Amino acid sequence: MSERILSASAALAEALHEEMTRDETVFILGEDLTAHAGIFGQFKGIPEAFPGRIIDTPISETCIAGCGVGAALTGMRPIVDFHFSDFVTCGMDELCNQAAKIRYMFGGQVNVPLVVWCPDGAGLRAAAQHSQSLEAWFVHTPGLKVVIPSEPADVKGLIKSAIRDDDPVMFFQHKRLFAREGPVPEDSEFLIPLGRAAVKREGKDVSLLCYGSGFFICMEAAQALAREEIEAEVVDLRTLKPLDMETVASSIRKTNRAVVVHEACLTGGFGSELAARIQEELFDELDAPILRVGARDVPIPFSPGLEDFVLPKSDSVIRAAKRVCYR
């Protein structure tokens, strides 16, 4: 499979290009998409290649989300661009009371093949209402799948699977990672199945369980830890729901220690779910408590020094990893 170096943005655009070519029911809906190919330029080339299939909406998040659901119910496979993940607050009913519940509530009569694409995350000095990581809300909502890629290849392989999936998928992509580059397969059938984690660095001493921006923090931490002779295994979860508990478990059976890392604030974050499950299912395998690393429990502040202080860094991971290794 031939690979090129692409940015996460380019990987997304390529995947969308392929899927929109492959299936004419796929279309994109959201605010300010056509003028600049998405407000982050993330849909580069799509407006030209697929006129009429990438559609600018008014500022109406409730109806944008609902429009996606309604189109999914009637033969289309919409991708809804949520502009900033922070504004899912304006579409929660459509996402959680409609999209998530429709198939179940109606006894399986109908499918909701919807992808909700949400650029999320902090670090851009964008303050409290433009910086959140809200995946935990959706993990706690039965009926939704939750996907959070980190590297460009994951973006491509996962968005393609999400689009082809017949269930509603919340797809979060970190704003600060759009420009990050990596090898991406050229293959237009390159699919990463939902629910499959990837061990991206092998190690025997501690499992760093992560996703999205947390993955890069963990890779940094793993390198630093290696210098102190702690070999960290880095597991990029990639999808939180369905969760690849098998890969998690086999890593922990090897390392007997785990740190869960995410950018979302700590309390009630996905790290809680994962830690709770691990200690439940692998209690006897654990030589130390599972530690969680996440943002401080405050809204994201504006001033650079404040923002940097509240966000998790590789340092925090290193410290946690050492602690569970009793070092």
Place this chain on the structure above:
Amino acid sequence: MSERILSASAALAEALHEEMTRDETVFILGEDLTAHAGIFGQFKGIPEAFPGRIIDTPISETCIAGCGVGAALTGMRPIVDFHFSDFVTCGMDELCNQAAKIRYMFGGQVNVPLVVWCPDGAGLRAAAQHSQSLEAWFVHTPGLKVVIPSEPADVKGLIKSAIRDDDPVMFFQHKRLFAREGPVPEDSEFLIPLGRAAVKREGKDVSLLCYGSGFFICMEAAQALAREEIEAEVVDLRTLKPLDMETVASSIRKTNRAVVVHEACLTGGFGSELAARIQEELFDELDAPILRVGARDVPIPFSPGLEDFVLPKSDSVIRAAKRVCYR
């Protein structure tokens, strides 16, 4: 302190009556409040006693929530009735991006003394959109306090504290518990501080950590367990944020075993947070994994047999308690 037997509804109404008498900036806002004193009759006597201070709104959840926030910013202490907790989906922006963040984002310039009263929970055959327990979303939102009383006295003592608190409080009360009776202090200064759990049954073998409807399930389970010579300690958390980790910890130091119980669906529920924290802070105290009991990860189905199947029952608690006691 003299006590009478009151229902949870009556305890709520009494507390509101007292607080509205005490402080004329307290008022109630929501749909269909005056005709029947709230759709569950939960505000009995208030419309007559405080005309003009319990206000019917149009069906406009977004603005109802926002109206509460705006009034709280301008000198009032509003109580917003959310009709059914399921419809918080329609006010998430006002609750999570405004109420929760305003004080912080503006550097502490202003307070948001708002109470959001949400009747929640299942068991009424009300199906997927009228039965949810969504507290975990708000626990994961920095800036909100989360209170969930179980017994009538808790309702009284906690709603009064919530009203007097200068921060926004999400207050969940289970619909199926309105009619449940219990002793309630007459004292109009009877306050239960936020962030204080109650050990409601002492026991040495296992800690049952619970709140809301989960408390009653746990009390039932504890009785059954006692017959098998397992003495369960039942800790009613009462407020999830702030969390009384001290009481939790001292119970676990005694029992070395814990089961966390709630009605919300299991994955990503508050039980995850609590289990994660306990194993983190009390790893060496634990003789068994912390088990979680919650609803199955599906929307609440309508048909009685289906609904009963997905909800947690005392049986599920008993089974979990025995497991952690290796019995």
Place this chain on the structure above:
Amino acid sequence: MAPGGGEENMKEEAKTLLDIYRTMVTVRLFETMAGEHFAAGKIPGFIHLSIGQEASSVGVCSCLRPDDYVASTHRGHGHMIAKGADLKRMTAELFGKATGYCKGKGGSMHVADFSIGILGCNGVVAGGLPLITGAGLSIKLRRTDQVAVVFFGDGASNRGPVHEAMNMAAIWTLPIIFVVENNQYASTTPQSYSCSVGDLCTRAAGYGMPGLAVDGNDVMAVREAALEAVDRARRGKGPTFIENKTYRVRGHFEGDPQKYREESEVLAWQKQNDPIERFEALLRKKKLLTKKASRSILEQVRAEIDAAVAFAEQSPYPAPEDALDDLFVNP
């Protein structure tokens, strides 16, 4: 109304009118049955009946094709039946049985039949509005000549999604018909209190959309308005807003203490403005329906409903573990 002239046309028109009559009767008797079985404890949860509003549901749906879409409400039995739903599967669903439309997972507030274009009844007030924009856009993208109808209440009309949906439908000239069933109350709240305008249809102008108020208990008036709106939508001319002025004769839900209105108000509507009686009188006058024929229709419908009830009663409850099915296509 129907294209003029010719005996053929007359006959067809007569058949249509009698079908409408029969459907209205079906809705009425279905709702009555539901109320009775709810009172008798056979229907769990809570139910909202549309008695007195049959002209709205049937009048509008009489103009639709099977492949047209309808998004309904918590008060949706009438919309379902008017769009052609199966009474047996509906009744079974209300009873919580495995043979119901949703295998017992939905109940009264969530019946649906996607095979006839029902995009669901909805427990969230105004929940259908965002969905209908998607149906409308989907029609446009797929280049079919379907239309999409959304029913909602006077109470629902104050929710934000209505605004967003109407604007979206208008700017994209979507084939959508917004039908507000102004039955004077939203739960305990009178429309005159909750709405800043008396005629909700005046809001249509704010979207550059035709808006009209209709005597919602006159099925012919409803049908006339709907026919025009459907025609407009099918021809790609965009959305229409129709306000059917009607009245909720029953409580908001069965068991509603109704302290918010005088019984006399209800009785007046029932006596003077019953949509079925009014339509029957018209058919009588047009000599399309004899007393005997109407009695026979009533009996036929009653038999159908009895059969539906029998079906529901004899059907099994779902197995408890079935609660775990149907969430995902690919779990």
Place this chain on the structure above:
Amino acid sequence: MAPGGGEENMKEEAKTLLDIYRTMVTVRLFETMAGEHFAAGKIPGFIHLSIGQEASSVGVCSCLRPDDYVASTHRGHGHMIAKGADLKRMTAELFGKATGYCKGKGGSMHVADFSIGILGCNGVVAGGLPLITGAGLSIKLRRTDQVAVVFFGDGASNRGPVHEAMNMAAIWTLPIIFVVENNQYASTTPQSYSCSVGDLCTRAAGYGMPGLAVDGNDVMAVREAALEAVDRARRGKGPTFIENKTYRVRGHFEGDPQKYREESEVLAWQKQNDPIERFEALLRKKKLLTKKASRSILEQVRAEIDAAVAFAEQSPYPAPEDALDDLFVNP
């Protein structure tokens, strides 16, 4: 405009107009400064400037008392200044300094000064609308004669909360003034595309509320409309909807590539329709302002802004741990 007659009145009126002029200049120079310091990398994050829209912010706020409320937007510097905010604390906030209005926690999108009734700039489009209903209701419950103003954009006007807020304000006759600043664009999207009506003020009729379109670059016209609305609100007569037609001269945010419009369109507005130049010409004609006087005002304002920048630059950043403060009153 002002109550007629008398030299006293004339003098007062002149003073008011010159104050307005000065405030408009202050907004302009503040925004220009912000743009420059953003470009120079001194202001983190992203900022939205209101250059070209000074007549709207200043015209409206010139009619308000210090204890009146204003809910603002992501493009809120002008509203802040027009309501009387301190330039030093504003600048410091944009720079992320500890001496800023929000101690560096908010930044450009979240400046606020509750002591002068600013209920916050808001990063959520239309986020101020629900809040303003609460301010309005609070005024009514506390029986004061304050008024509450909410600014929002043409883009924001399509969001659901606008509908809910206008309905609520109307049925409760709240002392609210809805000011839509129709600057022709919402980010990249022209108003003509996103809104189903050209004149947003036509929507007011759907709420039984006076609605008027105003030349939003004519500060006197804005002021006239606002004075009437404020008077109406203070007298307990309820809300008004004002559409200030204006133009966003800068990009949506600083750095916006602006592929969605021709430069010539921008230049035309800048040259022919600059609100400050227009007002200056009027003051000149009225003989209230000489060239020299205007130069002197400019210099004074520039000095104030320089002082604000110096203050901001010399101020310390907050200590990192301060990030943990200010969340709860009682943690």
